[in-house]
Amino acid sequence: MAPRTTASRAPRKTADGGSEARERLLRTASELFYAEGIHVVGVDRILAEAGVTRATFYRHFPGKEKLVEAYLGVEDANLRGALEGARSVTDDPVELVGLIIQGIAEDVARHHTRGCPFINAAAEYPDPDSGVRRAVDQHRAWFRGVLEEALTASGVKDPVTAAGQLVLLRDAALVGGYLDGWDTVRVAFVDAARQVAGLEPAA
Numbered sequence: 662m663a664p665r666t667t668a669s670r671a672p673r674k675t676a677d678g679g680s681e682a683r684e685r686l687l688r689t690a691s692e693l694f695y696a697e698g699i700h701v702v703g704v705d706r707i708l709a710e711a712g713v714t715r716a717t718f719y720r721h722f723p724g725k726e727k728l729v730e731a732y733l734g735v736e737d738a739n740l741r742g743a744l745e746g747a748r749s750v751t752d753d754p755v756e757l758v759g760l761i762i763q764g765i766a767e768d769v770a771r772h773h774t775r776g777c778p779f780i781n782a783a784a785e786y787p788d789p790d791s792g793v794r795r796a797v798d799q800h801r802a803w804f805r806g807v808l809e810e811a812l813t814a815s816g817v818k819d820p821v822t823a824a825g826q827l828v829l830l831r832d833a834a835l836v837g838g839y840l841d842g843w844d845t846v847r848v849a850f851v852d853a854a855r856q857v858a859g860l861e862p863a864a
Contacts, residue, residue, distance in 0.1 A: 680721065682711075682713050682717050682721070683721040685711040685712065685713060686707065686708075686711045686713050686717075686718060686721065686722070686728070687728070687731055687732065687735065688711075689707055689710045689711040690702070690707050690711075690728050690729075690731075690732055691732045691735055691736075693706070693707060693710070694729065694732050694778075694782075695775060695778055695781070696775065698781070698785065699729055699781075699782060699785045699786075700785050704718065704725055704728075707728075726791070726792055726793060727792070729782065729786075729793050730792050730793055730796050732778075733778065733779065733782060733793065733796045733797065733800065734796065736778045736779065736800075737796075737799075737800045737803070739772075740768070740800075740804070741803075743764050743768065744761065744764070744807060746764075747760040747761055747764055754811065754814035754815040754816070755815045755816070755860070757811055757814075757815070758811050758812060758815045758858045758860065759855070759858075759860055761808070761811060762827075762851060762854045762855060762858065762860075763851075765831050765834065765850075765854070766834070766847060766850060766851055769834050769835055769838045769843055769846075769847075769850075770838070770843045770847070773835055773838075774838065774839060774843070775839050776835050776836055776838075776839040777831075777832060777835040777836070779797045779800055779801065780832065780835065780836070782796075782797055783797045801828070804828065805824050805825065805828050806824075808820075808823075808824035808827050808828065809821055809824040812824055812827075812858060815858070815859070816859070817858060817859050818859075823857050823858060823859075826857045827854055827857055827858065830850060830853055830854050830857065831854075833850070834846055834850040837850075851863050
């Protein structure tokens with residue numbers, strides 16, 4: 662058998678130049694953490710399902726908590742991407758607020774049927790100084806800021822208060838959708854969110 666070359670021993674890369682093993686680890690961990698919870702899923706199981714060695718794991722993540730932070734980073738990036746997608750659809754600030762509310766509803770229905778990944782993670786990491794809680798806080802501060810900016814542009818009288826109300830409504834929709842089923846929660850969320858935003862009721 663021919664000896665392995667230096668190139669064949671090099672870590673495999675994804676199309677964007679990232680590590681294929683890291684992406685497998687993160688994808689596997691993200692699926693398991695969201696579906697089953699964080700503390701209940703051990704590193705050994707993640708390694709087995711991702712097909713990655715322990716040495717490779719520690720090459721990319723110093724410990725499990727850093728993997729959890731990376732998982733939340735993926736969730737954060739997905740939401741940021743969705744909001745950028747809404748901005749690309751319209752230049753009308755009022756329509757943009759409506760699209761954000763619609764996007765929240767679609768996200769709960771399609772991607773987050775087991776509650777909010779950030780709320781779930783915060784419940785498992787009660788220490789406010791942990792890296793996980795800092796990631797949660799940063800995400801929520803960013804999301805609130807985006808809502809304030811959009812509501813200000815749309816002419817809402819008190820955008821700071823309205824943004825806080827929309828954050829609470831989204832939290833409630835994520836938890837309520839998981840506990841009661843999204844079909845039960847959807848109309849109440851959309852109607853309440855549009856009212857807070859000063860929009861006409863949904864047709």
